[in-house]
Amino acid sequence: MQRKVQVDVARRFFQYLEGRTTDYARAEMPIPAYTYFDEKYAMRERNLIFKRRPIVVAHSSEVREPGDYVTSDIVGSPVLVVRQEDGRVKAFSNVCRHRGAKVVTEEGGCGATRFKCPYHAWSYNPDGSLRGIPFEEGFDNIDRDEYGLTELPCDERHGLIWAIATPGEELDIEGQLGEEMDLDLQAFELDQYKLVRKAVFDEPMNWKVAADGFLDPYHLQFVHPKTVGPFFNTNVYTLDVLGPDVARLVVSRKSIHDVRDQDPEEVEILPHIISNYILLPNTFVAVEPKHFEVWTISPHPSEAGRCKITLRFLLRNEPQNEEEERYLEKNWKLLLMTVKDEDWVVGRTLQEGLGHGLVEETICGRNEAPIQFLHGNLAAAMNGGEGAMEDADAPYPRTYGNLVGDLA
Ligand code: FES
Ligand SMILES: [Fe+2]
The missing domain is CATH 2.102.10.10 (Rieske [2Fe-2S] iron-sulphur domain)
Known part of the structure; x- marks a missing residue:
């Protein structure tokens, strides 16, 4: 993360924690329930988004x-x-x-x-x-x-x-990331890291249920009271939309309270925050103090209510000694426990609940701007994509409300 961004993030967190506030979207965003279970919608999503985008x-x-x-x-x-x-x-x-x-x-x-x-x-x-x-x-x-x-x-x-799963499509990652995102990622030297663990999960939920979970600083203390919840500030985050498909979401550790009276220009903020780089449609890079996690969440090839989640765990080097081995083992276990036994347990209930059609839409709060960013981006792709609106009777919304960058 660029130094100027660290300063800005520190300043905002100090203010937000003081004022018990966070970044907000302009308005709540209703999300149609069928986008999580409708098979025809899932097929369009695979064709318009996953076959065309990097x-x-x-x-x-x-x-x-x-x-x-x-x-x-x-x-x-x-x-x-x-x-x-x-x-x-x-x-x-x-x-x-x-x-x-x-x-x-x-x-x-x-x-x-x-x-x-x-x-x-x-x-x-x-x-x-x-x-x-x-x-x-x-x-x-x-x-x-x-x-x-x-x-x-x-x-x-x-x-x-x-x-890209379509031969001949144009691919320009540098352009897609944009300068800000590119400089931030460069500062972390992600390309110098090594994959030390990888796991793939087949989960009975729409890919967006799982993706929403990674973009949700609002659930931390409620779903994770005994694992990661006690270490993070719930419902406080900074979100910076850096391009149509990329954003930086940062949450803070409780330890940030120890440095809150310091000058944002001077403070060493990185040990007190976790940054989550959102690379749409489906990759999230979480930056922890000593490691990275790369999460890629994909729809199932034929079922709306299933997804495949790939986790890559990266360290600067393969563990060299017992202490580093322990660090890896401890974090890996904590990670799996947090997502499998907590996030996805709730995620499965969402899928069951929404799949029965008893709820027509869910509502995403102003304090859930990162999830709004994802769904706004998807709505734009689904409706702006060639042929997306060819079926005039299709209930696909033109937008879900607040689109990209529309933050208060
Ligand atoms: S050699 Fe590959 S299908 Fe026959
Ligand atoms: Fe979670």
Whole structure:
């Protein structure tokens, strides 16, 4: 985080804690309940948002050297990420050009010189080009140059590797992040960190139920009274919308009270805050004092009421001694307990409750501006997207109320 931002955030927190206030949206935002369970809506969301926008598919440390590779998916579309000889990364559709089997079935590996499809052993080079066809007389008439793995738009910045599940789409991560976000992330040196743990969860809730939970400084003391709740100030946050798809959400630890009488220009604020960098549509980078968590929350490929949540835990280095090992173990356990036994227990009840259609809409308060930011962004994409309003009778709202940046 840039120094000037630290000063600004410190100043705002000191004021907010004093005045028992926070950043507010201009108005409450009703969110239609069907956006959480309607299958047709979920399909539109997958097509208009998840197939068109950049999605984080890996951390740079998962593919360090040429030939290193990792498999991933974008809402069910299998993706293969490979570090190239020139140091750049490429992403491919992990689908064999012969008859469509998944080419690489393992999670990842190092120093590959080729990828072989398990079905009829067609093989591909690390740059995606077709390398070999067994019994190739059967394919006399095809142009082999045309049968490489399908390359997907891919970009790497701040240690995150993004891809778009549609070949040929334009991808400009630097532009999308914008200068402010870019400088903030740069200051954290996220690209110098290493992935030390990764977990994937299949949860019975719409992806937005889980996403809302990460954007919610209002629930901390209520849902987490024995885990993280006692360490954070509930319902106090700063939110800065830095672009149409990016925002900085910061919450404070209780320890901030110890430094509240200091000059914001002088105070060392980072140990007392947790920043959450919101990279829409579905990635949240949480900055803790000694580690990062990258959360990516994706819709299920065919069910509105299910999602896939990927957690990447990053440390500057693999733990070098027992103390660092303990730090990792303790934080990992706390994290899993907080989300699995607390957040998602409530999340499942939301999904059940909303899914019965007895409630037509939920209401997001002025003190829930980060959630409003997410839903405003999604509404704009759903309604501004090509073909989004082709069905004139569809109950999709043009906006949910306050759109991007519309903060009081
Ligand atoms: S489907 Fe891959 S080689 Fe046949
Ligand atoms: Fe929570």
